[in-house]
Amino acid sequence: MTxxxxxxxxxxxxxxxxxxxxxxxxxxxxxxxxxxxFLPPALLLFTLFVVLPMGEAAWYSFYNWxxxxxxxxxxxxxxxxxxxxxxxxxxxxxxNGLIILVSLxxxxxxxxxxxxxxxxxxxxxxxxxxxxxxxxxLADVAAGLIWRxxxxxxxxxxxxxxQVVGSEPVFLLAERxxxxxxxxxxxxxxxxxxxxxxxxxxxxxxxxxxxEAAEVDGATGWQKFFRIxxxxxxxxxRLSVFFSIVGSLQLFDLIMPLTGGAPGNSTHxxxxxxxxxxxxxxxxxxxxxxxxxxxVISVTLAFTxxxxxxxxx
Amino acid sequence: xxxxxxxxxxxAIAAWLGIAGAAAAQTTIDMLxxxxxxxxxxxxxxxxxxxxxxxxxxxxNLEFLENEAFKAKLPSLLQSDEAPDIFYSWGGGVLDxxxxxxxxxxxxxxxxxxxxxxxSTYSEGAxxxxxxxxxxxxxxxxxxxxAFFYNKEQFEQAGVDAAAxxxxxxxxxxxxxxxxxxxxxxxxxxxxxxPLHFYYSYLIMRNGGAAVLxxxxxxxPDAYLDPAIVRAGEQVAxxxxxxxxxxxxxGSRWPEPxxxxxxxxAAMILGFExxxxxxxxxxxxxxxxxxxxxxxxxxxxxxxxxxxxxxxFGGLNGWALTANAPDEAIDFLRWFxxxxxxxxxxxxxGMIPVAVGAEDGVVDSLVRxxxxxxxxxxxxxxxxxxxxxxxxxxxxxxVTVELWDGSTSPEExxxxxxxxxxxxxx
Numbered sequence: 001m002t003x004x005x006x007x008x009x010x011x012x013x014x015x016x017x018x019x020x021x022x023x024x025x026x027x028x029x030x031x032x033x034x035x036x037x038f039l040p041p042a043l044l045l046f047t048l049f050v051v052l053p054m055g056e057a058a059w060y061s062f063y064n065w066x067x068x069x070x071x072x073x074x075x076x077x078x079x080x081x082x083x084x085x086x087x088x089x090x091x092x093x094x095x096n097g098l099i100i101l102v103s104l105x106x107x108x109x110x111x112x113x114x115x116x117x118x119x120x121x122x123x124x125x126x127x128x129x130x131x132x133x134x135x136x137x138l139a140d141v142a143a144g145l146i147w148r149x150x151x152x153x154x155x156x157x158x159x160x161x162x163q164v165v166g167s168e169p170v171f172l173l174a175e176r177x178x179x180x181x182x183x184x185x186x187x188x189x190x191x192x193x194x195x196x197x198x199x200x201x202x203x204x205x206x207x208x209x210x211x212e213a214a215e216v217d218g219a220t221g222w223q224k225f226f227r228i229x230x231x232x233x234x235x236x237x238r239l240s241v242f243f244s245i246v247g248s249l250q251l252f253d254l255i256m257p258l259t260g261g262a263p264g265n266s267t268h269x270x271x272x273x274x275x276x277x278x279x280x281x282x283x284x285x286x287x288x289x290x291x292x293x294x295x296v297i298s299v300t301l302a303f304t305x306x307x308x309x310x311x312x313x
Numbered sequence: 314x315x316x317x318x319x320x321x322x323x324x325a326i327a328a329w330l331g332i333a334g335a336a337a338a339q340t341t342i343d344m345l346x347x348x349x350x351x352x353x354x355x356x357x358x359x360x361x362x363x364x365x366x367x368x369x370x371x372x373x374n375l376e377f378l379e380n381e382a383f384k385a386k387l388p389s390l391l392q393s394d395e396a397p398d399i400f401y402s403w404g405g406g407v408l409d410x411x412x413x414x415x416x417x418x419x420x421x422x423x424x425x426x427x428x429x430x431x432x433s434t435y436s437e438g439a440x441x442x443x444x445x446x447x448x449x450x451x452x453x454x455x456x457x458x459x460a461f462f463y464n465k466e467q468f469e470q471a472g473v474d475a476a477a478x479x480x481x482x483x484x485x486x487x488x489x490x491x492x493x494x495x496x497x498x499x500x501x502x503x504x505x506x507x508p509l510h511f512y513y514s515y516l517i518m519r520n521g522g523a524a525v526l527x528x529x530x531x532x533x534p535d536a537y538l539d540p541a542i543v544r545a546g547e548q549v550a551x552x553x554x555x556x557x558x559x560x561x562x563x564g565s566r567w568p569e570p571x572x573x574x575x576x577x578x579a580a581m582i583l584g585f586e587x588x589x590x591x592x593x594x595x596x597x598x599x600x601x602x603x604x605x606x607x608x609x610x611x612x613x614x615x616x617x618x619x620x621x622x623x624x625x626f627g628g629l630n631g632w633a634l635t636a637n638a639p640d641e642a643i644d645f646l647r648w649f650x651x652x653x654x655x656x657x658x659x660x661x662x663g664m665i666p667v668a669v670g671a672e673d674g675v676v677d678s679l680v681r682x683x684x685x686x687x688x689x690x691x692x693x694x695x696x697x698x699x700x701x702x703x704x705x706x707x708x709x710x711x712v713t714v715e716l717w718d719g720s721t722s723p724e725e726x727x728x729x730x731x732x733x734x735x736x737x738x739x
Contacts (some may be wrong), residue, residue, distance in 0.1 A: 171561025
């Protein structure tokens, strides 16, 4: 017993090289090449294209700088004060919130409903899936331009249809009251197909036997949906909501051709605000401050959401 | 031995490359522009080809970027290796920022050589408009003036006499009469905003005269809170309150207003000097208004205002050269903007040339009227959204629309301009 206990450490000491055990050495031998070969490229790219630009943006945000030469005019927190007090930015922030809200209340329920109809092998399901998915495939800029024509008061189909029933020509994108809702309708149209596809994939992964068992037990359609489908689909729904939030924060290329922020800067999102007030106006320092604010909001939302709702997934 | 051999072979290759290089020594000049008029582009290409034939060593490469993209991309482009040799400029604050950064090549020395032989080919105003700190920073190319264009038939129908519109109140009365007749008085580009900034700018000039704007541009304290600027804001709001624009004007982007005018959906447009020619390309039927159906009148005076009705507001464009542009680029521009070439461009596109002696290229009678207004101008102001730099300039555009639709007061608008100007100064 005594020898056994003393022999142990001795053997291990003999097996050590540079203070490492044999097992540690084996691990090192197998993982080291992987680390040496695969980490540097990724790390380098990540540093070059993510970490450095973020650091630079944070640095520029303290300057009054028009993008030419080197930033020299230190203005402290003035850019941040201006962003957070600018009514157009606050409108943009509100619009981003509205987009998330409409995604949650309209887009995802709609997608869920359609997915339920189309997840089973019924006649025409494939064709309908394709049709509903088409808007998502379309480039954002093209979709924006198409809808600009659709909403046009003089030549567009929406106004034309309303005029048939005796209304005056309507210019939905030109009125402060209606413009943002018209934009939201396009967003729902553009992205519901994507969420529908996610849900169809999720629904097809649900075991059929569970559903059959419920049917045998005499569950109604609603009961089946709320007791079986929805709980089993919960992780997909959480993912879908996550995509909606991220998508809202990135929304830019649909807004620019559709309204460009008009009427009167009322339909900007935070990103189109950054472009219009930072890049176009050659206020690169200010634009960087907007970028930093946007970054903080995104990171906070993304991490909080993942922490609270997606920690099981 | 080996070293020597390698050395000689390297020298041989270098010599061979050098000869080959000399044989094909082509200087390529990249010229970045925003022109989308097909007639103008076709003529430019012809001119470039002519120049290339006369100068076999030079290739002219015309590159197009859409207006907004051009302005957004230029700062990074100018600081990269991809910078064009020549690019289009609106002068004003943006050109000033570019030359301060060292991105441009000054032209003073070349212009002043041989007793100012080159400089004297342009009108003095054009040279001055593109000069900062005593140096010339762009080759003058074209100039213009903003004025009202109207549909004669519709004016007749409403019983409005364009010649009688002399003051701002006359204009408001005309707008009201047109509206009462059931016509749309004015077409407005409310989404792009700059087509409306013409009104605010002109009114500031008419109320305050040259002094107010010069004070504002020189950064005098509280210059934007001047009563003349507040008064101009009130007048914009007065016009806006009459609801003179087409339905959906807040969503209208350039050149849609031009199409409204061409199709007869609006009686008036405050537009560029070549509006009567340009409207044709935007007409739904491809024909537009007949030329004899279009009239022109200058922006009216303001009663009791310090500015004269002969003060003009409009563009001045030039071609700037980047710091590394070769001498060939300067030579090409000098040729490109010489009276003979300017005359041909004026004939083909309806632009108002800046080369002395090219005026007779202006053949259209309405464009000629603009050219005469410029020739007799008592004070000329460049577009404010260019002259005041990109930030303050676009703020002028923003507040004009807000004044128009009543979402800001004239005092608030002036204060916003003052705050933005101070932010730029800091």
